[in-house]
Structures are given as C-alpha cells and as structure tokens.
Amino acid sequence: MEGNARKVPLNRNRREQRSEESRARILAAATTIFAEKGPDGARVDEIAKASGINKRMIYAYFGNKEELYAEVLRSNYNKIYALSTKAVDLKRTPKENVTRAVRAYFYFLAENEAFVRLSSWEALNGGRFSRKVLPSFVDLLVLAFDDIVKDGIQxxxxxxxxxxxxxxxxxxxxxxxxxxxxxxxxxxxxEDLLSGEMLEARLQHILDLITDGIFYHGEAVE
Amino acid sequence: MEGNARKVPLNRNRREQRSEESRARILAAATTIFAEKGPDGARVDEIAKASGINKRMIYAYFGNKEELYAEVLRSNYNKIYALSTKAVDLKRTPKENVTRAVRAYFYFLAENEAFVRLSSWEALNGGRFSRKVLPSFVDLLVLAFDDIVKDGIQxxxxxxxxxxxxxxxxxxxxxxxxxxxxxxxxxxxxEDLLSGEMLEARLQHILDLITDGIFYHGEAVE
DNA sequence: CTTTAAAGTAACTAATTAGTTACTTTACTC
DNA sequence: GAGTAAAGTAACTAATTAGTTACTTTAAAG
Structure with missing residues (x-):
C-alpha cells in the first residue's frame, strides 16, 4: 500500500495538518485559560472562543474538560522534565553546579508563568490531577540535585x-x-518585580541564602 | 428607657444570642469550605448544609457569596494582625528576635491551615478580594520586622x-x-510532614538558612 | 394570652455551563 | 467531478447553582 506513490500526498495531508494545528491551538488557549482561572474557574466556551475553534472539536480531540486539563498539565510538566535532564551536572565545583541549577530553575519559572500558576492550582487541589498525569516528577528533580549534593558532600x-x-x-x-x-x-x-534587574536581584538573594546556608563558610575543609 | 428594669431581659436576649451563634456557625463553615475548595469551587448550599443553617440566612447575614468570602478573609487576616502585634521585639539580640519572629510565623501557619489556603487562593486570584478587605496587611508584617532588622544592622x-x-x-x-x-x-x-518532629526539623532548617544568610559569620564586627 | 418582629424553612427562578446532536463545509480518493 | 470521511458549525439539553419568595416558627413585650 505504501509502495503506491500516487496514493501518498506530496505535502503531508493538508486535512491532517489542519487538525493537528487546531489541536495545538486548543491546547495553547487551554493552557492560558486554565493557568489564569484554574480548573474550576476556566470555561470550556471561553477556551473555544480564545482558540477560535468550535467547542465541539474540543470534545472530539480531548474527550472532556478534565482530560483537556490533564493534557495541559502533562504538556507543561514536560517542560520541566526537559529542564532537569538538561541541567545535569558536569565536572564543575559543587557551588557552581548548585548556582547553575538554581539559576536555570528560577529563570524557567520567570519565563513560564503558566507553569507556575498551573502547579499552584494543583497544589491547592491536593495534586488530584498531577498524580494521574506525572510519574512522580518530583523524583526527577531530586535525582538531578542529589548527584550535585552528594558530590559536594564527598x-x-x-x-x-x-x-x-x-x-x-x-x-x-x-x-x-x-x-x-x-x-x-x-x-x-x-519597581516592576519582573524587570530584568529585579529578577537578578531576587536570584542573587536566593543564591546568597542557599549557598551560605549549605556550604562551609570560608574554604573547603580538610 | 434603660432605667426600666422590667424591660431589660436578665440574660441577654435569647434570640439575639441565637442569631449571633448562627452567624458564627456560618462563618466557621464558610472558612472551612472556602479554604478547601476556593472561592470558585465552594458552594453556598454546601456551606449552608455544613453549618446546619438555612441558605436564606447566609444571604440575610452576609448579603451574598462574595461578601461572605470577604468576611472569611477579613476574620482570617485578623489573626495575623494579632500575631504581628504580639511578636513585637523586646530588648533581645537581633538573632533571637528574628528566630522568635520566624518561629511564631511558622507555627501560626502550622496551626492555621485555613489561613494558608485562603491566602493561596487569593494569590492565584491576584489579590482581587484581599485588596478590598485588608488595609495593606503586608505593610504591618514589614513594620514589625523592619524594627528588628534595623536594630540588628545598627x-x-x-x-x-x-x-x-x-x-x-x-x-x-x-x-x-x-x-x-x-x-x-x-x-x-x-514521615507525616505535619508531625511534631518534622515541623521542628523544617523550622530548624529555615532558621539555619535565614540566620546564616543574613548574619555575619562568626562574632559581631567592630 | 395576644401581638409582632425577627429567625428560620422549603420550594422556586433565572442564569450559567458541560456536554450533545443534527447539520454543513472541506478536501482527499478514485 | 462524484463519493466520502473527517473537520467544523450552531443550536440545543440537562444539570447545577446563586439568589429569591412566600410561608412557618419562635420568643420578646405589652
């Protein structure tokens, strides 16, 4: 069947492409609105309107509101998955590693307000949905950090x-x-708390607190 | 009028007493349910049922759902008002003062989960309601702490x-x-994160972080 | 003991909203 | 270009829920 060249469209199925695009637009609008209003406050009609796609298709693509919300969570948690694998420690000093990891995390949050808000709604809802969605993503965070810290202790x-x-x-x-x-x-x-200077000031304060809190003062001992 | 002893009931108006009690019971139930479900998730009927008082009376006493929510916030913010005025610094060392203030705040939160959750819902709602309700309660917190820190710096x-x-x-x-x-x-x-030992462990960790972060290491300088 | 005003109840109303259905348009296949 | 299957639309349904209304009970006061 695949051998028949005439049956395979040159540029991949325009309809399929369109539907993928629609799905993506729904997901993007849903992310914004769920992040803004939370799972209870968000309205399916509002998501439909914001995405410019009929409500009918939301149900066609995602089943129902709850599953759509779960999908939004999944796609957002994926972002931090990606981050935690990328920020793996090289052979730098432990202090450098911690600094780099915290900086990466801080600026990830700064650039992903939707993630911040979604995870906050989740926290208030007791992680009801998160538990279904993510195979214990906290563990990953720990693993990435565990190595840095164990190295630092050794x-x-x-x-x-x-x-x-x-x-x-x-x-x-x-x-x-x-x-x-x-x-x-x-x-x-x-000042605007999200300005570049304020962000750096906050990050610097956090780093001071963390490193002074967990590192020996002065040089390495022994 | 007040001089006429026969007109003044011996034990204060039983009806008035009953209605005050009803109001209090509604407020208590509302606090629990608003804290649990948030302003969007909470249902007026549920509050009525939980308080054992008819929905009609919620509207009689509080006007509407939003005003009831505002009243819940107000009564909860009052608790931290009380705390911040009580924890005023005596003539102890700055480190002792900070430690005492942080400890008071930490255990206040431990004992007032409703407060923690209500303020978290508020944070996600952009402080929509808080702004109406509290005459900038953050300022109070700062003032209380400001004195301790300025003293410490001097x-x-x-x-x-x-x-x-x-x-x-x-x-x-x-x-x-x-x-x-x-x-x-x-x-x-x-372990259960709310056990006595875990709470103390967390508080100790926080104190280490804070004091090592903001104090000179070693003895006072000059 | 009768009047009266407030506390309290239950059943209703209007609006909102998740989800569905019956229909139309689009573009791929032959 | 005819048939068809999926994308898309608009109007509907059923359930929920904030708020109301018309009524009953309770207890204070003469």
Whole structure:
C-alpha cells in the first residue's frame, strides 16, 4: 500500500495538518485559560472562543474538560522534565553546579508563568490531577540535585548533615513564591518585580541564602 | 428607657444570642469550605448544609457569596494582625528576635491551615478580594520586622547591604511553601510532614538558612 | 394570652455551563 | 467531478447553582 506513490500526498495531508494545528491551538488557549482561572474557574466556551475553534472539536480531540486539563498539565510538566535532564551536572565545583541549577530553575519559572500558576492550582487541589498525569516528577528533580549534593558532600564543600529534601523544598519555595505571590507583595516595591534587574536581584538573594546556608563558610575543609 | 428594669431581659436576649451563634456557625463553615475548595469551587448550599443553617440566612447575614468570602478573609487576616502585634521585639539580640519572629510565623501557619489556603487562593486570584478587605496587611508584617532588622544592622549583627523586603519574601516563602506544597512534596518523605518532629526539623532548617544568610559569620564586627 | 418582629424553612427562578446532536463545509480518493 | 470521511458549525439539553419568595416558627413585650 505504501509502495503506491500516487496514493501518498506530496505535502503531508493538508486535512491532517489542519487538525493537528487546531489541536495545538486548543491546547495553547487551554493552557492560558486554565493557568489564569484554574480548573474550576476556566470555561470550556471561553477556551473555544480564545482558540477560535468550535467547542465541539474540543470534545472530539480531548474527550472532556478534565482530560483537556490533564493534557495541559502533562504538556507543561514536560517542560520541566526537559529542564532537569538538561541541567545535569558536569565536572564543575559543587557551588557552581548548585548556582547553575538554581539559576536555570528560577529563570524557567520567570519565563513560564503558566507553569507556575498551573502547579499552584494543583497544589491547592491536593495534586488530584498531577498524580494521574506525572510519574512522580518530583523524583526527577531530586535525582538531578542529589548527584550535585552528594558530590559536594564527598568533596567536603557541602555540610554532610544537610537534608537534601529540605534544601530542595527551600529552593522551590524561594523561587516559586517570588512569582506566586508577586501580586500580593508588589505593594512593598516601586519597581516592576519582573524587570530584568529585579529578577537578578531576587536570584542573587536566593543564591546568597542557599549557598551560605549549605556550604562551609570560608574554604573547603580538610 | 434603660432605667426600666422590667424591660431589660436578665440574660441577654435569647434570640439575639441565637442569631449571633448562627452567624458564627456560618462563618466557621464558610472558612472551612472556602479554604478547601476556593472561592470558585465552594458552594453556598454546601456551606449552608455544613453549618446546619438555612441558605436564606447566609444571604440575610452576609448579603451574598462574595461578601461572605470577604468576611472569611477579613476574620482570617485578623489573626495575623494579632500575631504581628504580639511578636513585637523586646530588648533581645537581633538573632533571637528574628528566630522568635520566624518561629511564631511558622507555627501560626502550622496551626492555621485555613489561613494558608485562603491566602493561596487569593494569590492565584491576584489579590482581587484581599485588596478590598485588608488595609495593606503586608505593610504591618514589614513594620514589625523592619524594627528588628534595623536594630540588628545598627548593632552590627546584620549585614547592612541586606534588603529587608527580600528577606521577608524569603521567610514567607520558606514557611508558607512547606504547608502549601506539602501534598505535592510528600512523596519524598516517609514521615507525616505535619508531625511534631518534622515541623521542628523544617523550622530548624529555615532558621539555619535565614540566620546564616543574613548574619555575619562568626562574632559581631567592630 | 395576644401581638409582632425577627429567625428560620422549603420550594422556586433565572442564569450559567458541560456536554450533545443534527447539520454543513472541506478536501482527499478514485 | 462524484463519493466520502473527517473537520467544523450552531443550536440545543440537562444539570447545577446563586439568589429569591412566600410561608412557618419562635420568643420578646405589652
């Protein structure tokens, strides 16, 4: 069947292409709206309107609202999968590795507000959906970091009594909350919290806190 | 009028008492349910049922769903008002003061899950309601802390280049996120994150991070 | 004991919204 | 270019839910 050249369209099936494009547009609109309003506040009709595609097709492509939401989560968690595999530690100093990992995470959040918000809705919903969607993505984050920290401890740069999980929790907290609670904290500042300078200032503060917290002060011991 | 003893009931108006009690029961149920489901997910009928009081009375006492929600927020923010005024710094060392303030905040959150969740819903809703409700409660928190830190800087215990707002943000982040993201992070631990030992362990980790981050290492300088 | 006003109830209304159905358009296949 | 299967549309349905109305019960006051 595949051998028959006449049956294979030169440029891949225009209809198929169109439908893939539609699916993608629905997913993009859904990401924006679910991130903005949360799974409860988001309206299927609004997503249809924003994507410019009829509601009927949302059900054709994704089944129902909940599955669409799950798909949005999946595609967004994939982004951090990609990040955590990329940020793998080379043979730099532990401090450099930690700095690089935190910086990567911080700027990932800065550039992916949808991710920040989606994961926050999830946290409030007890991870109801996340559990179905992701094969324990927290573990991945830990694994990536675990290596850095264990290396650091062996090379006597990092205090051995440190609990990696606590440190991870803290890094997550320090980075996420900046974007998470931005609007509630904005009154304290004059500047836009998302300007380049403010972002760098925040990241620098976080790095100071983290490294001074987990590293011996002064040079490596022994 | 008040002089006529016969007209003044001995035990204060039983009806009035009953209605105050009803109002309180509605507010308590609303707090639980708004905290659990958020302003969008919460159902007025559910609140009525949980409080054991007819829906009609919710509208009689509070006007509508939104005003009830605002009232829930108000009563919960009041708790932290009370906290921030109580935790005022005496003439202890700056490090002791910071430690005490952070500990008070941390255990306040541990004991008030409703507060944690309500403020998280608010953060995701851009503080829509908070702005109406609270006369900038963040400011209060800052003021309480500002004194401690300025004292610390003057007495050369705290680095002068520290940005108090960043530190406040970080303390909030480190404490809140523990309760906030508890369910998503739970997979990393075997123990219950809310047990007495785990709470103390987390608080200790936070204190290490904060104090090592903002204090000179070693003794006070000059 | 009767009047009265507020507390409380149950059943209703109007609006919203997830999901469906019956129909039309488009473009691939022969 | 005729047949067909999928993409797409618009109008509908059923369920939910915020808010209301017309009515009953309770207890304070003369």
């Amino acid at each position: 090379r006597k740069f990092i205090r051995p009594n440190i609990d990696i999980r606590q440190v991870l929790f803290s890094i997550q907290a320090l980075c996420l909350t900046y974007f998470n609670r931005r609007e509630l904290m904005q009154p304290l500042w004059q | 007495r050369k215990f705290i680095r002068p280049n520290i940005d108090i707002r960043q530190v406040l943000f970080s303390i909030q982040a480190l404490c809140l996120t523990y309760f906030n993201r508890r369910e998503l992070m739970q997979p990393l631990w075997q």
